[in-house]
Amino acid sequence: MSAGGWHSDPVTVTRRLTPPERYAFGASVRPLLVPKHDPCGRFDAGGLQLAMRTPAGPASLILTRIAGELEATGHGPGAEWAVERADAIAGLRDDVSVFPALAARHPLVERLAKTFAGVRLPATGQIFARLLRAILEQKVTGKEAHRSYRAVCRSFGEPAPGPVDLLLPPDPAVVAATAYWEFHPFGVEQRRTQALLRAAQVADRLERCADAAEATARLTALPGIGPWTAAETVRFAFGDPDAVSVGDFHIPNTVAFALAGEARGTDERMLELLEPFRGHRGRVCDLLAMGGITAPKFGPRMPLRSFSRF
Structure with a gap:
């Protein structure tokens, strides 16, 4: 990857980037957004728009594909950082x-790696924004979690700078000062809310973590945040390709079925099967998901619930 020239003024900062051959822009950046609608980001034919709270202040980042390159444009006080x-x-x-x-140590993984060779793992450098989403996704369906995420962002978000119709992610200080019961109408029960409030109280310290290992250690030291939530956070905050979501409802079965032909798997079995890919174990799990690989389904689905109606 090579970078082109920079241009800046008091309002905007721009930069040209040259991606590698076969780079898959959409598949690489879409995981940064909640599916269907994310108040803090958008991906469409025009490219990626992302609202951010940077160390230098609020910013919006626009990534646009132009003649094989990417043009990055930032707006707001944090534009240069973004x-x-x-x-x-x-x-x-x-x-x-x-x-x-x-x-190459497994034929299926080798085939998927070639098929999705252009997909790259983002690293936003933003811990709390991703942690918010991960906490809301604990022990509920994706549909429930994403509904709550949108409601929280709409309630706590502020307009992002620049020509984007987006909201900044919730300010951790504002979240930390909010009573837990105020999250109930968003469909978030007390257990997840308290985990979120604890994380918001130490968000500044979390954002200063140097790498995924330090962030994982600090995150899992907080009550209500385990290995699954930490992995879901550092995978995209630091671009950690080895982050495995231990404790997931589906991934152990998927890995066991894909790599060993076993219909069901435990976390221990999953980690055993992923060990040959250490350093990129999370990437293997992502490839299986991108390839649509799933274990046979038995039993009822997890029900949809609405905690706001309890």
């Missing part, structure tokens, strides 16, 4: 150089 990190947010700092050799 544009400097634009290549990481697009996944262009993701190092996949050793992965083909690891993928």
